[in-house]
Amino acid sequence: GAGVSQSPSNKVTEKGKDVELRCDPISGHTALYWYRQSLGQGLEFLIYFQGNSAPDKSGLPSDRFSAERTGGSVSTLTIQRTQQEDSAVYLCASSLGGVAYEQYFGPGTRLTVT
Amino acid sequence: GIQVEQSPPDLILQEGANSTLRCNFSDSVNNLQWFHQNPWGQLINLFYIPSGTKQNGRLSATTVATERYSLLYISSSQTTDSGVYFCAVGQAGTALIFGKGTTLSVSS
Numbered sequence: 001g002a003g004v005s006q007s008p009s010n011k012v013t014e015k016g017k018d019v020e021l022r023c024d025p026i027s028g029h030t031a032l033y034w035y036r037q038s039l040g041q042g043l044e045f046l047i048y049f050q051g052n053s054a055p056d057k058s059g060l061p062s063d064r065f066s067a068e069r070t071g072g073s074v075s076t077l078t079i080q081r082t083q084q085e086d087s088a089v090y091l092c093a094s095s096l097g098g099v100a101y102e103q104y105f106g107p108g109t110r111l112t113v114t
Numbered sequence: 115g116i117q118v119e120q121s122p123p124d125l126i127l128q129e130g131a132n133s134t135l136r137c138n139f140s141d142s143v144n145n146l147q148w149f150h151q152n153p154w155g156q157l158i159n160l161f162y163i164p165s166g167t168k169q170n171g172r173l174s175a176t177t178v179a180t181e182r183y184s185l186l187y188i189s190s191s192q193t194t195d196s197g198v199y200f201c202a203v204g205q206a207g208t209a210l211i212f213g214k215g216t217t218l219s220v221s222s
Contacts, residue, residue, distance in 0.1 A: 033209050037155075043200065045209040059209070089155055099204035100144040102162035108155055 002026065004106035006092050012112045013082055021077045021109045025094030032075050033095075033103065034067060038088040046090075049075065050098055082113045116141045120201050120213035127191050127220045135186040135216045137201030145204035146177050148186050151215070152197050160186070160199075191220045 005024045013019050025032050034046040045059040049069045060066075064082075069075040079086055089108040095101040117140040127133055139146075148160040161168050161175040163184065168175055172191075177184040188195055198217050202210040 035209070035212075042214050043202070043210075043212040045211070048209045056207075056209070091157065093210075099206060099208055099210070100164075102145075102147065102159065103210060104159060105149075105157040110155075 004092055004094050004104055006090075006106040006109050008109060009107065010110045010112075012114060015084060015113055016081055018078065018080045019082055019111065021079075021090050021111070023075045023077070023092030023094075023106060025073065025075070025092070026104060029094035029096055029104075030072065031095045031098055031101065031103075032069055033093040034075070034077050035091045035093065036088045037091060037108075041088075043091070046077070079111075082111075084113050087111055087113045115208075116143070116203060116205060116211050118201060118203055118211050118213040120199075120216050122216060123214065125216055125218045127218065129191060129193060129220055129222045131191050131220075132187070132189045133191060133218070135188070135199055135201075135218075137184040137186070137203075137213055139182050139184075139201075139203045141182070141205065142179065143203040143205055145202075145210065146184055147202050147210065148175055148184070149200045149202065150195075150197050151200060157200070188218075191218075193220050193222050196220045 032049045048056040064080045067077045091108045092106045093103040095103045119138045149157045165179040174187045198215040202212045
């Protein structure tokens with residue numbers, strides 16, 4: 001079946017602009033995660049949606065970052081007033097349930113802020 | 115929070131050699147996954163193994179949850195095995211915490 005998809009695959013934006021990144025999880029997966037991988041940094045958690053529960057936003061690095069998940073499926077990560085330090089690969093993952101379930105990752109969106 | 119340490123950080127092998135990658139974690143977990151990140155950045159699922167032993171072709175993994183470590187074995191390595199191997203763990207109510215990875219280079 002189809003895996004996790006993300007769009008765009010690459011995004012170049014100017015400092016100060018807003019960007020939106022999209023994630024389509026595997027059909028039937030109730031949990032959706034956003035992670036970020038920066039040069040020289042590991043993979044870090046950003047935000048976690050599980051069913052209809054309030055999302056876990058504890059990993060968001062600043063209030064310029066927000067995310068929503070519509071209809072329990074597609075998710076959009078929004079970064080406002082982008083900064084150069086936001087340049088990274090943004091990865092989305094989904095799983096059948098909570099953290100105890102295997103997570104499957106999308107191909108990522110490479111964001112470059114100039 | 116939980117700490118995840120992977121070793122070695124870098125590994126250089128000749129094709130055909132065997133290797134063992136280690137992942138230590140600091141607390142009990144209910145999820146442990148091994149990933150291979152290919153040169154295009156895609157994270158490929160290798161094993162979901164919070165405990166026990168699994169094998170898939172030339173790869174196998176063992177997690178000893180009571181001693182808080184996991185091992186990934188690669189036998190008869192091939193150049194296509196090159197890349198970064200990540201261990202990631204999860205606890206109830208948290209997302210995955212990733213180690214810093216082991217960079218494997220296999221030469222022919």
